Ligand SMILES: Nc1nc2c(ncn2[C@@H]2O[C@H](COP(=O)(O)OP(=O)(O)OP(=O)(O)O)[C@@H](O)[C@H]2O)c(=O)[nH]1
Ligand SMILES: [Mg+2]
């Protein structure tokens with residue numbers, strides 16, 4: 001029997017296990033001369049990044065003003081999975097990304113015609129694992145878009161039709177068949193993180209130094225599948241809601257896990273990120289019947305809660321609309337609102353980043369001026 005997968009003991013981690021190869025080595029040569037070290041970005045904390053280096057040493061790093069300003073678009077900024085040249089310092093926030101190495105693959109989302117809007121989801125991944133289920137998450141139009149994105153990235157796509165334990169066999173197979181029809185080249189696998197169906201099959205895709213990134217809607221089971229592959233070793237604990245006391249188990253930042261048996265897994269946050277590559281329109285499409293009902297609410301900005309003259313509430317009360325679908329619809333509205341908040345926050349973050357760069361520059365300049373003054377006082 002195969003041993004359970006487990007994350008690499010950090011002290012022993014080699015660059016190769018992290019995905020380093022000869023092409024990176026070659027490109028890195030001039031940076032090595034400057035005393036900089038190779039590091040792979042494993043987490044995007046918005047202002048800072050988590051970076052792993054040889055021997056599993058993790059640094060919290062910032063990008064240099066130059067890296068920031070040289071980036072002609074968001075897509076050119078360092079992203080999770082990127083290899084960078086790191087200048088380590090002595091203090092906190094003194095570890096600086098001096099350069100980003102070329103990407104060997106790049107999984108990103110790009111709106112047609114809006115190249116500045118490209119968002120890198122994962123750099124240098126060999127495989128993108130798209131997770132869905134045979135129930136309400138299944139959306140063939142969204143799947144088509146995923147396939148188009150993966151195709152462009154030079155990575156390979158596999159699709160997991162997860163939560164098979166929840167649906168009849170025929171439904172899982174029908175879902176898998178309709179996905180295969182969209183893309184004959186993609187492997188489509190029916191899985192369950194709960195009963196372990198085909199979890200071992202995913203492990204067959206692992207290879208030393210190769211990264212697999214998991215994408216798909218929130219709650220579809222990306223973290224659970226990774227947990228199932230890792231056994232009890234790795235747990236993604238979501239924040240706990242103060243009111244309900246329930247864990248949300250939602251992945252909030254991309255996280256990269258290096259496995260002792262070889263291979264690298266990247267867990268991604270779900271729907272809130274998916275929003276960034278499916279648009280509001282695609283999401284609403286599933287609920288057109290409800291949108292039609294909503295059109296006859298008394299107020300055009302009806303929140304469908306306690307508002308007077310709410311057609312949706314009436315439909316639920318009369319049984320014309322099931323509470324399940326209604327709740328799904330409300331969740332969607334929250335997700336869309338969340339997307340908008342995130343986009344706004346992102347814009348503010350970028351502005352803050354640029355301000356911070358200016359502050360660092362100002363500080364460096366101030367230090368230099370002090371130094372010059374001490375060396376050469378002009379009294
Ligand atoms: N029945 C069943 N439930 C599952 C399966 N996989 C995941 N779940 C449940 O679905 C819920 C969400 O799973 P997660 O693994 O957190 O989903 P995720 O895709 O990581 O979600 P985000 O991190 O928010 O993107 C949890 O309650 C899991 O227990 C499965 O195969 N079968
Ligand atoms: Mg998750």
Ligand SMILES: [Zn+2]
Pocket residue numbers: 294297298302303304305307309310311312313
């Ligand atoms: Zn209403």
